[in-house]
Amino acid sequence: MLLRSVYGGRERYLNAHVSQGSWPVLVLNADFRPLSYYPLSLWSWQDAIKAVFLDRVNIVAHYDQAVRSPTLEMQLPSVVSLKSFVKPTTHPAFTRFNVFLRDRFACQYCGSPEDLTFDHIIPRSKGGQTTWENVVAACSPCNLRKGNLTPAQAKMFPRQHAFAPTVHQLHRNGRLFPPNYLHDSWLDYLYWDTELDP
Numbered sequence: 001m002l003l004r005s006v007y008g009g010r011e012r013y014l015n016a017h018v019s020q021g022s023w024p025v026l027v028l029n030a031d032f033r034p035l036s037y038y039p040l041s042l043w044s045w046q047d048a049i050k051a052v053f054l055d056r057v058n059i060v061a062h063y064d065q066a067v068r069s070p071t072l073e074m075q076l077p078s079v080v081s082l083k084s085f086v087k088p089t090t091h092p093a094f095t096r097f098n099v100f101l102r103d104r105f106a107c108q109y110c111g112s113p114e115d116l117t118f119d120h121i122i123p124r125s126k127g128g129q130t131t132w133e134n135v136v137a138a139c140s141p142c143n144l145r146k147g148n149l150t151p152a153q154a155k156m157f158p159r160q161h162a163f164a165p166t167v168h169q170l171h172r173n174g175r176l177f178p179p180n181y182l183h184d185s186w187l188d189y190l191y192w193d194t195e196l197d198p
């Protein structure tokens with residue numbers, strides 16, 4: 001199962017993978033904020049229970065589901081918080097998902113949300129690097145049209161300057177694309193809770 005969000009009638013996939021039938025556990029930092037948003041910090045219930053027994057986390061919320069052994073019955077945690085604070089990263093990873101999120105899932109040449117891929121502003125064949133500053137979301141038709149040309153040659157310019165976003169900027173854009181797979185017990189800890197239920 002993927003965490004999904006719907007935008008403009010089309011499904012957008014957040015890059016937090018949750019396998020079918022599993023009970024993913026939202027992992028909060030010691031300050032009760034998610035350890036990370038992109039991807040959302042999730043553990044398997046097995047890892048979460050291990051961490052409980054190693055005394056590394058507190059259980060914040062439960063699923064109704066329980067696991068049983070001959071000597072123990074335990075409700076599966078749905079939210080845990082770390083006992084010691086981990087300094088969060090301020091610089092988001094340069095990933096496909098994060099580039100799309102920075103560019104709000106829209107082609108930077110025509111604005112289309114369809115058939116998105118990536119474009120090197122300065123083509124690789126002309127020495128362009130694969131970096132935040134040189135990669136933008138682009139639809140396949142624009143990407144094909146631009147080909148191996150520079151923006152000046154193709155007369156195609158990105159709508160916004162390509163930049164390395166901060167975590168804050170990605171969070172702000174993330175509010176526009178809330179996932180529709182969220183366990184109820186997670187909502188209090190995710191910034192988009194108020195967006196889902198105004």
Ligand SMILES: [Zn+2]
Nearest residue numbers: 107110139142
């Ligand atoms: Zn386009």
